[in-house]
Amino acid sequence: MTTTLSGQVALVTGAAGGIGQSICRGLRDAGARVALVDVDKAALDAVADEWSGDDVATIAVDLTDDEETAALPARVRAELGGLDVLVNNAGVRQIVPMLELEPADWRRTLDVDLTAPFVLSRAAIPGMVEKGRGKIVNIASMAGHMAFRDRAAYCTAKAGLMMLTKTITMEFGASGIWCNAVAPGVVETPMTSAYFRSDEMAASIRANAPMERWAQPDEIARPVLFLAGPDSDYVNGTTLFADGGWTAGKGY
Numbered sequence: 140m141t142t143t144l145s146g147q148v149a150l151v152t153g154a155a156g157g158i159g160q161s162i163c164r165g166l167r168d169a170g171a172r173v174a175l176v177d178v179d180k181a182a183l184d185a186v187a188d189e190w191s192g193d194d195v196a197t198i199a200v201d202l203t204d205d206e207e208t209a210a211l212p213a214r215v216r217a218e219l220g221g222l223d224v225l226v227n228n229a230g231v232r233q234i235v236p237m238l239e240l241e242p243a244d245w246r247r248t249l250d251v252d253l254t255a256p257f258v259l260s261r262a263a264i265p266g267m268v269e270k271g272r273g274k275i276v277n278i279a280s281m282a283g284h285m286a287f288r289d290r291a292a293y294c295t296a297k298a299g300l301m302m303l304t305k306t307i308t309m310e311f312g313a314s315g316i317w318c319n320a321v322a323p324g325v326v327e328t329p330m331t332s333a334y335f336r337s338d339e340m341a342a343s344i345r346a347n348a349p350m351e352r353w354a355q356p357d358e359i360a361r362p363v364l365f366l367a368g369p370d371s372d373y374v375n376g377t378t379l380f381a382d383g384g385w386t387a388g389k390g391y
């Protein structure tokens with residue numbers, strides 16, 4: 140089956156990042172018009188230069204600004220003529236021992252990784268309900284399912300995002316809204332690139348991932364496309380793990 144999103148409009152946050160770009164490319168290839176949202180204006184401009192066309196809009200916004208974030212669905216409807224798919228992909232992650240994690244940094248991680256998806260979903264849902272159909276895909280993490288040391292805020296935020304996914308389905312599943320999450324394992328992107336150069340990383344992958352490799356961004360984008368399109372119409376409130384089997388069990 141090939142997903143078709145012809146005539147639909149998608150909004151993707153964190154669109155300038157590794158996974159975000161891949162998701163946007165997949166949605167666009169499936170026929171959607173795509174609004175790319177990111178705080179990094181220079182990176183957005185670089186993507187826009189490469190992808191010129193009237194089926195793409197770029198919007199530079201810091202998602203920790205509640206007002207600007209809540210205004211995004213209206214901006215996208217005005218610029219691209221609708222909003223059918225919302226992908227909450229933007230995320231930040233700090234690797235810091237808990238006793239060294241400042242409350243302000245904890246809040247910043249929760250603001251981007253959990254509160255922004257809430258604020259944006261809350262703003263997008265009424266128009267989707269009015270239209271009778273809308274799909275929300277949240278990019279969580281296997282770190283929201285199992286704890287990793289030195290990532291207290293990140294793990295907590297991603298666990299919260301998986302629960303937000305379920306609560307949206309409970310409240311709006313009967314109103315034409317789908318909300319699902321994809322939980323990646325380790326993916327090679329700017330977020331992880333420094334880590335990838337370490338021996339510790341290679342050893343960790345070998346010890347923990349049954350497939351003994353990490354993912355490329357398009358291996359996360361494809362499950363997102365499935366959850367954004369019509370092939371997943373009886374899938375709601377769930378998290379699809381794209382982690383190469385990492386969370387399936389323990390090998391020893």
Ligand SMILES: NC(=O)c1ccc[n+]([C@@H]2O[C@H](COP(=O)([O-])OP(=O)(O)OC[C@H]3O[C@@H](n4cnc5c(N)ncnc54)[C@H](O)[C@@H]3O)[C@@H](O)[C@H]2O)c1
Pocket residue numbers: 152153154155156157158159176177178179182200201202203228229230231232251278279280281322323324325326327328329330331
């Ligand atoms: N890379 C991995 O191994 C991995 C694993 C599991 C989950 N994830 C999740 O996938 C998502 C994408 O991660 P990635 O690896 O592509 O990271 P990335 O760092 O390449 O991209 C993240 C993007 O989010 C944007 N962003 C950060 N703060 C923002 C803010 N306040 N407002 C607007 N945009 C903001 C950044 O500018 C960046 O372009 C994240 O939610 C991440 O937690 C990644």
